[in-house]
Amino acid sequence: MVSALGMTMTLAGCGGDSVSPSDVTLKLVAADYGDSKANSSQKYWDELTKEYESDHPGVKVDVSVYSWTDVDRKVKEMVDAGNAPDMAQIGAYADYAAKGQLYRVDELLSIPVQANFVSQLSDAGQTNNTQYGMPFASSTRLLFYNKTLFSQAGLTPPESWNGLAAAAKVLKSEGVTFPYALPLGPEEAQAETMQWLLSGGGAYTDDVGTYSIDSEQNIKTFTWLKDELVGKGLTGPVAPAKLNRADAFAAFARGEVGMLNGHPSLMQAAAKKGVQFGMVPMPGVNGRAKATMGVADWMMAFKKNGHAEQIGDFLDFVYDDKNVLAFSHHYDLLPVTTSASEAMAADEDDQDLAPFLDQLPASVLYPVGKTSWAGISADIKKQIAKAVTPAGSPTGIFSSLQLTATAADSAS
Structure with missing residues (x-):
């Protein structure tokens, strides 16, 4: 390189x-x-x-x-x-x-x-x-979509959250197993989380590198995810807490996923299985997201x-x-x-x-320069999926993660 x-x-x-x-x-x-x-x-x-x-x-x-x-x-x-x-x-x-x-x-x-x-x-x-x-x-990450499923449903790739939810609703009505695959399982939940936070205008840290996990933007993002995707049954039969990235990728390669966030290795896996796919930047609140995860x-x-x-x-x-x-x-x-x-x-x-x-x-990367990040990342993997469960509270989960992150950062 x-x-x-x-x-x-x-x-x-x-x-x-x-x-x-x-x-x-x-x-x-x-x-x-x-x-x-x-x-x-x-x-x-x-x-x-x-x-x-x-x-x-x-x-x-x-x-x-x-x-x-x-x-x-x-x-x-x-x-x-x-x-x-x-x-x-x-x-x-x-x-x-x-x-x-x-x-x-x-x-x-x-x-x-x-x-x-x-x-x-x-x-x-x-x-x-x-x-x-x-x-x-x-x-980096892009939104992958199954071209065959989109064509059959008369859809075009979404550019906003509302467009993504609308497309997922149509895909569900067409019998697609995972309209949008949301892997918040322990394998790589911190990645899926970060991509969504960025698309909502937030991040794990603010412009000066201080943890801002419980920011208003972040809480709004996961409230939308809970209410508009998970709560409406648009993320498939496997609960986000139990869906790992590798399993979501494998389901996409089997033609069972309408949309998901993916990195370059997914191209080869999908192509080997004959899946026709497209890739677009991650949708944001009112148009394409301004930043993506690196x-x-x-x-x-x-x-x-x-x-x-x-x-x-x-x-x-x-x-x-x-x-x-x-x-x-x-x-x-x-x-x-x-x-x-x-x-x-x-x-x-x-x-x-x-x-x-x-x-x-x-692109925006994890705050890997912080010695506290490894522990915070592990906490996110364990806790974040609770925020989108029916009884979950995005505000409560993000506030708890913020308290832990602030304490860990101070200690380090």
Whole structure:
């Protein structure tokens, strides 16, 4: 995802890391983006490190790939045991940064590579205005709709909430199982929630980064969801609290869903099953939403073993355009750098990803720079679906989440 600028700088402040390249083996722990052994990320890393090592005969890069279910826990166990890897490519960086365990990005990357990250992603990699997290992969969300079901019902893609509800009502009358699939189950409820909050003009935090979960806009959004979609039976036979994202995606690929929020990987799954689908920006209150959700996963480097110079040189190679685009293409993800994004936008073979790419510059990411976010995200997964149940209170649930978030933020 980074251009091949061929520039690696000797960085000031790294004198303590001056180890002979011939003595260095770098340990990287990475997440697996594949869904089978055949397309495991291990294959990507094996090919990439083989190429790197052929040009750097004194440096070895040992990569261990774990599933997303295990990788964050595995890295934590290694760090707690005093055996931190040199690098980790996982879901969050803020806790390690807060403990002073990570290199700053400017201690590692050459200046052109550091400057090439998409600005929203670079900003999200900061804690206390210092970047520790390097974005590794990203995606945005669009509203997917089943073209066949829409055509049969005489519908066009909605641009507003009222249009979405009206379309869902017609789809229900046509016997569609899930007119709008609302996955608020524990797998990824925080994502579906955030997309709806953004479409209602809210977010998890305000413009200065303070938690604003119980804002008027957020409460209004979930009150509308409860009354106009869930309460009217337009979200299908599975209660939102019991519907996970993976199950909603699978139902869409079976042709059972009229509409849902999706990321790029859903395209491939739906196409394999022969589902004709379209994608549009998420509807907002009175027209298309002004912002969409962006998601990024993170690369970080631990100071435990030193090796800043060698780590930086290897990561400059990782973020070369060729390598970034190869990974993005294989897993239907978006590049995290400007030059690779521009290359993807100009490539006719990548036009299926263009709508997602168009959303990235105005996307809003989780507040991952807050050490409190991991706990708050877990609370949202457990609590948020209660807000749309018949007896649920959006005001009560959001107020409770806000109290917890404020306390956690103060403590951190």
